[in-house]
Amino acid sequence: MDWIDYVYRTIPIVLSVAALAWTIGSARSKAKKEDMALMQRAQHEALSGLAGRIEKLERDMQVDREDGQTSRGEVRERLTEIEARIGNMPDMESVHGLALTVSEIRGDVRAQGETLKAVSASSQRVEDFLMRHGR
Incomplete structure (x- = not known):
């Protein structure tokens, strides 16, 4: 037990x-x-x-x-x-061409200015002549 x-x-x-x-x-x-x-x-x-x-x-x-x-x-x-x-x-060529054209026009305007001076002097002489001779 x-x-x-x-x-x-x-x-x-x-x-x-x-x-x-x-x-x-x-x-x-x-x-x-x-x-x-x-x-x-x-x-x-x-x-x-x-x-x-x-x-x-x-x-x-x-x-x-x-x-x-x-x-x-x-x-x-x-x-x-x-x-x-x-x-x-416009491209560069066009701008260059325009610049040349503008230069040519300036030259032409100057030449026309000289021509206009001569025409102006001539018309002044004609006017003076007409004034003196009474017409």
């Missing part, structure tokens, strides 16, 4: 140790579950914040893209207008 007494004395100790181990295990399990829940909540909040920031960035990029297209359209129109103006402007 020694061993039965021994078993009866050790069963409460073994059950106490088992209950203690089960309590510690369940407490750790519960703490792990709470930690996991907290981590999941934190991840969810972080992802929600990132999702909001990503959506804002996407909207900003869309606005910038639209503004860029508008700007490019305006630049394209201005460039077309400038190209049309430049296309209607």
Whole structure:
């Protein structure tokens, strides 16, 4: 009967140790579950914040893209207008030819000025003659 007494004395100790181990295990399990829940909540909040920031960035990029297209359209129109103006402007040869023509015209005007002085002097003499001879 020694061993039965021994078993009866050790069963409460073994059950106490088992209950203690089960309590510690369940407490750790519960703490792990709470930690996991907290981590999941934190991840969810972080992802929600990132999702909001990503959506804002996407909207900003869309606005910038639209503004860029508008700007490019305006630049394209201005460039077309400038190209049309430049296309209607004379080239270097034409400008050089115009400069030569203007120089020739200046020379002709000077020569005509000299001729007009001679004509003016001649008409002055005719007028003086007519004044003196009474006609």
